[in-house]
Amino acid sequence: MIDARDAITRVHHQEWARVVASLAKRFGDLDIAEEAAAEAFATAVERWPVDGVPPNPGAWLTTTAHRKAIDRIRRESRRDEKHREALMLSDREPPEPLGVIDDDRLRLMFTCAHPALAMEARVALTLRMVGGLTVPEIAAAFLVQEGTIGQRITRAKRKIAAARIPYRVPAARDLPLRISGVLAVLYLIFNEGYLATGPGEDPVRPDLTAEAIRLARLIRTLLPEDGEAAGLLALMLLIEARRPARISPEGELVALGDQDRDAWDRALIEEGHTLVRERLGAGVAPGRYQLLAAINAVHTDARDARATDWSQVLALYDRMVRLDPSPIVALNRAIAIAELRGSQEGLAEIDRLGDALNGYHALHAARAELLRRLGRDGESRTAYDRAIALTGNTAEIAYLARRRDELG
Structure with a gap:
């Protein structure tokens, strides 16, 4: 029953954070909250196609998840005390104060971004619990094995339990200490929506990009002086503006240089440019998201495409490398070098990154394109094959396959 399946997908993105937040507040245990919510959604997958979508899906999921949580507590004799507390809970209890964050999902993000957890652990935990991303999707975002992400999430939960880190909405004074983790989560959620990595997913997921932008706007309101919050919002807006031109009617990815720029959303571009100019005029050294936003402003x-100021793009990437000397930043810088100084020099830069990014499809896609320009068709074909094998995005696979097959 397609309607039920679509409803479950939509409600999952809309209600996941609220259901988890509600359970975590009731039971004081993030692990129970997440597992009970997952069981409730699994029950919906089984029952909604048969029984129909309930009139209030969110309330149905909350009630079902609450019962699942109590059932689990009952089964675990070592949690008798929590069992008694759970049985005493009722909807007549006065709600806890919302604090400075008047949004369930954002509130839970800041709660999970506790500074006692390592940055990678808190980002992975928040992506799983609040962002609703799967372990494979999170692993693809970090360019690591799925088992590594599973271990990070498990260690984070254990640290929360061992250190007795409370599920508590942070006060206003705590937000600056947690903002970097929350921004990292939003950036990765947006990226998953911009170019989905999961097999079987739509190539672009506007629900994720829209939610990331919504939350970024809220953060901008909460922390108006935070330059990176403004930079991330600008970056998202400038990328989202190009979405109408990114996928062809045949379902193929359209490269930036080939996109119909008349189809871009000019209102989002103007808003993004305004934020970039505002940050550049602030007289403060820009951070990573501000520099990425500035690069997208140039594009x-x-x-x-021929009018792109690649010298400015390269200068911005030069600054990025000093802030974030990661292989992915170096790869994007190499692509700018290829556009400005020629394919041979760009390819040499990319080949230096082979060991660090051998499992990253974008490296092989970039190599394939530059080898193609240099007339090295056999090597280009091999690189296209490697890129296709490493990506799960159907639109990107279609694009890369066509480019490969055009080699003759």
């Missing part, structure tokens, strides 16, 4: 400012 969206060009009337066509």
